[in-house]
Structures are given as C-alpha cells and as structure tokens.
Amino acid sequence: MSDLPTWSAPHASGPVDAVVPVPGSKSLTNRWLVLAGLADGTCTLRQPLRSRDSDRMVGALRVLGAVVDDSSDDAWRVVPPVRPRGGGMIDCGQAGTVMRFVPPMAALADGPVRFDGHDSARTRPVGPVLSALRGLGVEVEDEGRGTLPYTVHGTGGVGGGQVRVDASASSQFVSALLLAGARFADGLTLEHTGATLPSRTHIEMTVQVLRAAGVEVSCPDAQTWRVEPGRVRAFEVEVEPDLSSAAPLLALAAVTGGTVVVPRWPATTTQPGDHLREVLARMGATTSLTERGLVVTGRGVPDGGLVGADLDLSDAGELTPVVAALAVLATTPSRLRGIAHLRGHETDRLAALTTEIGRLGGRAEETADGLRIEPAPLHGARLRTYHDHRMAMFAAVVGAAVPGVEVEDVGTADKTFPGFHTVWERIMEDGATAPVP
Numbered sequence: 001m002s003d004l005p006t007w008s009a010p011h012a013s014g015p016v017d018a019v020v021p022v023p024g025s026k027s028l029t030n031r032w033l034v035l036a037g038l039a040d041g042t043c044t045l046r047q048p049l050r051s052r053d054s055d056r057m058v059g060a061l062r063v064l065g066a067v068v069d070d071s072s073d074d075a076w077r078v079v080p081p082v083r084p085r086g087g088g089m090i091d092c093g094q095a096g097t098v099m100r101f102v103p104p105m106a107a108l109a110d111g112p113v114r115f116d117g118h119d120s121a122r123t124r125p126v127g128p129v130l131s132a133l134r135g136l137g138v139e140v141e142d143e144g145r146g147t148l149p150y151t152v153h154g155t156g157g158v159g160g161g162q163v164r165v166d167a168s169a170s171s172q173f174v175s176a177l178l179l180a181g182a183r184f185a186d187g188l189t190l191e192h193t194g195a196t197l198p199s200r201t202h203i204e205m206t207v208q209v210l211r212a213a214g215v216e217v218s219c220p221d222a223q224t225w226r227v228e229p230g231r232v233r234a235f236e237v238e239v240e241p242d243l244s245s246a247a248p249l250l251a252l253a254a255v256t257g258g259t260v261v262v263p264r265w266p267a268t269t270t271q272p273g274d275h276l277r278e279v280l281a282r283m284g285a286t287t288s289l290t291e292r293g294l295v296v297t298g299r300g301v302p303d304g305g306l307v308g309a310d311l312d313l314s315d316a317g318e319l320t321p322v323v324a325a326l327a328v329l330a331t332t333p334s335r336l337r338g339i340a341h342l343r344g345h346e347t348d349r350l351a352a353l354t355t356e357i358g359r360l361g362g363r364a365e366e367t368a369d370g371l372r373i374e375p376a377p378l379h380g381a382r383l384r385t386y387h388d389h390r391m392a393m394f395a396a397v398v399g400a401a402v403p404g405v406e407v408e409d410v411g412t413a414d415k416t417f418p419g420f421h422t423v424w425e426r427i428m429e430d431g432a433t434a435p436v437p
C-alpha cells in the first residue's frame, strides 16, 4: 500500500448548483509567456494561470534572462532579454509545454541550456523537436533518448528554414517550433509527416497567438505551416479561463442533476475545452452559452439521465479523463476514439483509466486508439492518480456519484488547477464559490 496522502472524495447527496470561476488557461498562459520572452518589448499578461506548469514556464524565462514580475495575481509583466541567455538549467517539472516549447527558444541563446524535470516527465516524448533543431544546425545532446534530460547548445542564432516533423505523438512538437520560428534568420517552414495529428485546435491556438503578436504565419496545406522571419511585437493580453479545467465542474452538474455555471466562457476560442458543450449535450445534459457564462444542467445519475456516447476526442484529448468518468457513470456504453497519443501524457492515461475503472468495479478496455467503457455496478475504492492532475479530476467526478472513493495524492491537480480539491469541497458543501450573477 502506498504512503501517499489520501483524500475522501465528497459524495453528492443531491443536485449541486454552483457558479464557479476557473483559473486561467494553461495553454494560453504558457504560449504568451514564451512569446513574451521573445518579444521586442515589455509584455503584460492579465488573469494568467498561477499553477505548477506556469511557474515552471516563468522559471524557464528567468533562466533565459527575462525579468518576470509575477507578484500580482491579476497581471504579470515580462521584460524579455535582447537574446536568450545560455549557461542555465531549466526544471520543466511535468509541463509538456515547458519541455517542448522552450528548447527552440534556448537554441537562440548564447550558450548551452540544460533541461530536466520530474521523474514522471522523463518518459514523455520530445525527440521530434530535438531532431528538428538538429536539422536546423543546432547541437543537442540527449544521449539518443529523445526524452528529458537534454542540453541545447545555443550559439546566439538559428538559421531556420525547412523541417519535417512527425507530430503524431504530440501537437506540441509543431507548436514548439512555430512559436520561436519568427526569430530564426530565415523563419521556418514545418511539414508534419505522420499519419495522424492530435490536438489540431492547440496548433490553431499557436497560430492565433503568433498572429496577435504581429508574426506572419500561413498554412499552405493541412500538414504545413510557414512562419516568416520578423519581430515578435510586445503585447498586453487577457488570458481566457481554462475550459479544460472547467470539465470536472461542469461534469458535476451532469452527474448530480444540478446546474453549474462557469463565468467568462469565451464566445469563440481555440481552446479544446469548448468541445465540452457538444460532449455534455451528447451525454444527456443541457448546455447554453449566456451572458452569465456556460450554463450546464444535468439530469443526474440517480435518474438515469447520463448516457454514453461515441466520441472522437482527437482534438480534445485532455478532456478524456473527465469524459471517461461520465462514461463510467452512464447507463449505456461509450467509445472514446482518436486518443492513442494519451499513452505519452503525464502517465499512460489509457492504461491508468482502464485500471482505475476496474478498481471501481467498472468495465473498460483499451482499444488501439482509445477506450471502450460499459455500464456496470460500481463500488467505492482507493484510486491512484499517477502524478496526473486529470486523473485526480476523474476520481473526484466519480466520487461525487459513488460513495467511498478515496483519492491518492489529489494535490497533483495543482499542475493546472491550484487548490482543486478545496474548490471541489466548497462547491459540494455550499454550492457557489462566486456570487450568482
């Protein structure tokens, strides 16, 4: 038995009604931070996410010579270095966005930059980014592993040009190279060579933030991106709330037959969490985007109002653990597809979900590209989280409907949602964590 701390997931005795603001988007905060580190002047991020992943990105920028004032929760200011500084060591923690997005920036530095991270991050794939940098003439040492730790030997500039990258294991390989591309002498033309490409909306997000910072980006075809050389213009932006962090909260409405409102839901967005509107509707909840935010009303597990669905989650893989929690509680089978790459996330999420669903008495099996989940009588269990924030969210959602769910290391959720379990307890006890608008 492990000696990790255990949290008793609160069981909902009736419908939960709540208005819950969620923290800023991890993906947007960390993209804006990278661009701020490469910009031509001081940048401001309003409503940024403060969490383990964004702290690691702030740490990385400081190692590369940026001055970051993150003393206020409302706005962070970044004064970029003229050129990234070499000689330092970057701790990526568990952040995919740090281990992938920062090496191309470090390639511009005037000396070597060493990267390492959490033990659990040392198996996550980064090789295609490192190989692409080598193809652009940058020396990278990784002892042939294609994973942390590695050293990028910056020489003060990158020529740029053409690269071919197989990004079937992670869209972040494409985003990483595009984000720094404008600062390469000849810009960058990137062609994706793999058979599949996950999380396309995250690549669209990269293109959108680059354009907002004055960088010229084109997409001549579905597999190719071109970034013109030029300046990254200093900016002031407001970060959207993290719609994937909203997933467990909205799921709570679906599971308990209550109503949950997440304020500041953007009318249009490149965040994959926006898929929740369709996913929750397909699984039996009612969703509406109003001036209050996204409003979700469920019919509830006790009333048999949660139904299974056949869902292609290739664009929104990070929603999988919470969607799997809904599928386990549903009255009909579900199929989650297009997510083979989740085997390289914070943990092998397909294996982890199958194992933990089994521990609850549920029925799940892995397919080549996802999961099949069938209804079964469930019971309480002690669930493992595998250092994976979204496995903690999976466990909390299941625990709302199944009494006796104990969760190991729920604090791992702080990777993207600081204080997740405290927010969760408050909602279960009092409903709203914000005044009802």
Ligand SMILES: O=C(O)C1=C[C@@H](OP(=O)(O)O)[C@@H](O)[C@H](O)C1
Residues within 6 Å of the ligand: 026, 027, 028, 096, 097, 169, 170, 171, 172, 175, 198, 199, 202, 317, 318, 341
């Ligand atoms: O670019 C990003 O911010 C992200 C891209 C996706 O990565 P993958 O393409 O590896 O799934 C997503 O799962 C991750 O949470 C964040």
Ligand SMILES: C=C(OP(=O)(O)O)C(=O)O
Residues within 6 Å of the ligand: 094, 095, 096, 097, 318, 345, 346, 390, 416
């Ligand atoms: C896959 C995820 O994170 P990362 O940015 O570390 O890849 C995630 O947040 O679900």
